[in-house]
Amino acid sequence: MKFTRRAVEHGVYVKGDIKKDLLIICLYVDDLLVAGSNPTYINEFKKIMEAEFEMTDLGKLTYFLGMEFTYTIVGLMLHQRKYAGELLKRFNMTLCNAAKGPMEANLKLMKDDSKEDADETTSKQIIGSL
Known part of the structure; x- marks a missing residue:
């Protein structure tokens, strides 16, 4: 269909062309995101794809x-509210201070010898999730 794959992604x-009729396709396994500057071209692309694939x-x-999108007055907002909420639940932090x-x-940290050491595996899981 004469699309050009981006070298970086x-x-x-x-x-x-961005000045006329741009059509962008983001493909990941079986997820497809279609965006463009011309709704007619987007609909034509979708019809071609639906004729060829079950969609x-x-x-x-x-x-x-894993990214959520919300439409606002000023445009499209990208966020991960659901993922952040799931992380807080997973690590029992839903009642933590924001x-x-x-x-x-400029916080100076000091070791508290009266407390038990933090679980190294849990700490790595939290950091990895972020």
């Missing part, structure tokens, strides 16, 4: 590859 294919059109973008940053600025 092999799952992204582009057709057309379901989920409508406007709300969720893709903070703007990961750590208080």
